[in-house]
Amino acid sequence: MLGMSDMMHMASATLAQAGYPEAMSTPALAHYLFLSAVLFVIGIVGFVTRRNLIIMFLCTELMFQAAGLALIAFSRFHLHHTGQTFVIFVLTIAAAEAALALALVVLLFRKKDSLSGEEWREMQG
């Protein structure tokens, strides 16, 4: 019977810094890349199908997440920190995008009193 502290110790030993300086194998990297592709496709399908403007922008954030996961996985694979640095910039761009998109959503909501993206279909191109 494992005690709580034993389990905590096991979790901390396997979670953080899991064998850090050793390189990750290519199949393990492929798992992360697959998950990242899944998140990206879920984001893009949501962006296309949902009609609520706020959820559409939430889906772009989902795609940012997918890109960030791929960057971090490659950073771990190559044992190089530039991948993580790049995620900082991805976060910056995501924050700027969220601020502008939400300001735009508030503006559009004031004009038509609806969050539907199809209210704005006369804006073609």
Next chain:
Amino acid sequence: MLSGRVLEQLTQPFLLFLGLAIGGVGLCLALPRRRVNPQVIGVVLGGLGIGVVLLGLGLRNPDQLPNYNFYIFGIIAAGSALRVITHPRPVYAALYFILTILASSGLYLILSAEFMAFALIIVYAGAILITYLFVIMLATQAPSEDQLDALADYDVEARSPMVAAVTGFVLLAALTTMLFRGAPDLVEPGEVHPEALLAHMPNKVTPERVLVSLEREGVLVEGEEFVSLDPMAGTVTLAGVDGERVVDIPDDLGVTNVEAVGFDLLNDHPGSIEIAGVILLMAMLGATVLSRKQVEFEEEAKLRQSQELAARGGVFSDKEVRP
């Protein structure tokens, strides 16, 4: 290298495409619809599809699996991402997105990117998503008395879920095929010395701190002195009564993830930080300009104002001009 570009090295193509097809059907079923709404079946099928692909990856390479926590966090991340795009209520979608953030920060932890894991929680779950929740609550029509739970018309139904699911399936199949065909060609890194960064951190590895850490580890013998530190080899040279000896750098002096990322950020990308700052400033200005309330005068008021302005000779004055 011809033999490297083969999909079979990583997974069975049959299992890969079967899993992706199951996932695509599940995605199509899970998207919100007006009449029959088999969302639970859709989410289960989607999870099953992802599971089949991961199984295919694992069966082919049973000795090179990722950390088992990957499966826990990966399933939480993918499942809650699926709920983000399928939940009809925007508030719940945003909450599920926070769950996706938490799960992917767990994945960052497994990938030993501790700084980014916590920065992700603070910036995304703490700041960006709260802004989203604010806007969701601001920009919602007040419900009428008799139907408090009514959904807005545009939330009830997804736009052409079938076409979107097929497109998503094709896109995911193309992406994964390309990834898995190219992955065996990746060059694994050579010998890496995390301690090499210590050469740039003279304040971190003073002789006193090295000696204190060595003593805590029980390596230091009485009467030994610090001679030199070789960051590339990861060793410390000590001088004692019977000559010099070389020991490893103590563990608690190693370069942590925060130090390494900070060094990489400030040493290799100083210009990018400036540009990121300018982008944030511009976004702040843009958001302020976009969302300010525009006061619109009525025609009559505009006319009166322009006449008053003309009577003053086009010059504003503090005193009220009475005709």
